[in-house]
Amino acid sequence: MGLSRSAMPAKVQLLAVMTFALAMLFIENQIQRLEESRAKLELTIARHEVAEVEQRHSEDAGRESGPRAERDDAVVIYNRVPKTASTSFTNIAYDLCGKNGFHVLHINTTKNNPVMSLQDQVRFVRNVTSWREMKPAFYHGHVAYLDFSKYGAAGKPMYINVVRDPIERLVSYYYFLRFGDDYRPALRRRKQGDKKTFDECVSSGGPDCAPDKLWLQIPFFCGHHPECCRWALQQAKFNLVNEYLLVGVTEELEDFVMILEAALPRFFRGATELYRTGKKSHLRKTTDKKPPTKETITKLQQSDIWKIENEFYEFALEQFQFARAHAVRERDGELYVLAQSFFYEKIYPKAN
Ligand SMILES: *[C@@H]1O[C@H](CO)[C@@H](O)[C@H](O)[C@H]1NC(C)=O
Numbered sequence: 001m002g003l004s005r006s007a008m009p010a011k012v013q014l015l016a017v018m019t020f021a022l023a024m025l026f027i028e029n030q031i032q033r034l035e036e037s038r039a040k041l042e043l044t045i046a047r048h049e050v051a052e053v054e055q056r057h058s059e060d061a062g063r064e065s066g067p068r069a070e071r072d073d074a075v076v077i078y079n080r081v082p083k084t085a086s087t088s089f090t091n092i093a094y095d096l097c098g099k100n101g102f103h104v105l106h107i108n109t110t111k112n113n114p115v116m117s118l119q120d121q122v123r124f125v126r127n128v129t130s131w132r133e134m135k136p137a138f139y140h141g142h143v144a145y146l147d148f149s150k151y152g153a154a155g156k157p158m159y160i161n162v163v164r165d166p167i168e169r170l171v172s173y174y175y176f177l178r179f180g181d182d183y184r185p186a187l188r189r190r191k192q193g194d195k196k197t198f199d200e201c202v203s204s205g206g207p208d209c210a211p212d213k214l215w216l217q218i219p220f221f222c223g224h225h226p227e228c229c230r231w232a233l234q235q236a237k238f239n240l241v242n243e244y245l246l247v248g249v250t251e252e253l254e255d256f257v258m259i260l261e262a263a264l265p266r267f268f269r270g271a272t273e274l275y276r277t278g279k280k281s282h283l284r285k286t287t288d289k290k291p292p293t294k295e296t297i298t299k300l301q302q303s304d305i306w307k308i309e310n311e312f313y314e315f316a317l318e319q320f321q322f323a324r325a326h327a328v329r330e331r332d333g334e335l336y337v338l339a340q341s342f343f344y345e346k347i348y349p350k351a352n
Pocket residue numbers: 108109
């Protein structure tokens with residue numbers, strides 16, 4: 001009994017110690033778990049904050065200089081050159097805008113003058129940049145190129161255009177002024193009633209077919225500058241390469257439409273199909289056009305203006321053919337666009 005009497009308190013003591021130790025262990029464990037969950041919570045909060053900051057950054061970037069094609073406030077400007085099949089192409093935009101959800105606006109300049117006054121340039125750039133209700137927007141009109149960054153505008157539009165062989169363009173314009181086209185046949189044209197052919201005009205040295213009338217495509221790309229030859233050519237080439245998303249040629253309009261659709265589906269999804277099926281309804285033909293003779297062409301080609309305009313056209317053609325070679329392939333006489341051929345890998349740090 002003496003033993004058990006003395007052993008009892010020892011057992012109780014041991015039990016108490018063990019209970020205490022267990023309790024301590026349990027509490028410590030709980031604390032550790034709390035710490036862990038606090039750390040987890042902090043990490044989650046930090047991640048959330050980072051995500052928020054990133055989101056804000058990407059939104060800011062989207063507003064200013066982010067990937068323009070993916071923003072839903074994108075602006076495309078098609079500063080169309082007259083008589084380059086521009087109406088046919090613009091009609092595609094009108095047909096698609098409802099379905100694809102963008103706005104189309106025609107820039108109507110007084111007397112179709114492609115040069116705007118300085119105050120109009122500023123008004124136009126401000127208006128296009130800040131008119132939220134109209135975005136995404138497709139603007140088209142016979143306006144010379146405007147460099148938006150020059151006016152302190154945040155963000156730049158995407159420019160596109162189409163050029164044409166300069167003599168063919170002039171011939172088309174010449175007959176258009178006299179006979180109109182099948183698009184608006186009732187509209188009375190400026191030179192209606194004049195039956196002189198383009199050949200007759202060139203051989204008699206008339207003003208409507210004079211070489212200076214060839215000077216048109218360069219000014220559209222060069223911008224709002226006084227006309228001058230070599231410098232304007234260099235500037236037009238520079239703008240074509242650096243400021244235009246894509247410049248097509250009238251002679252290969254379908255390929256232009258196809259590449260645009262692949263590059264800017266936000267605007268042009270369905271454009272190729274529409275162009276192919278509606279070729280007749282979209283194509284506008286100048287009535288009573290008579291192709292010029294070899295002599296007429298040779299005579300025009302002797303002028304310096306033709307040489308410079310033609311150099312620009314050939315340059316544009318070369319750029320377009322380069323873009324096309326890297327964008328589409330031909331198989332069994334059918335064109336198709338190449339699929340995406342890049343992907344990302346080795347993305348660090350790893351998620352979790
Ligand atoms: C531009 O506006 C003028 C004046 O309202 C109008 O006569 C002309 O037809 C318009 N131009 C086009 C191409 O619609």
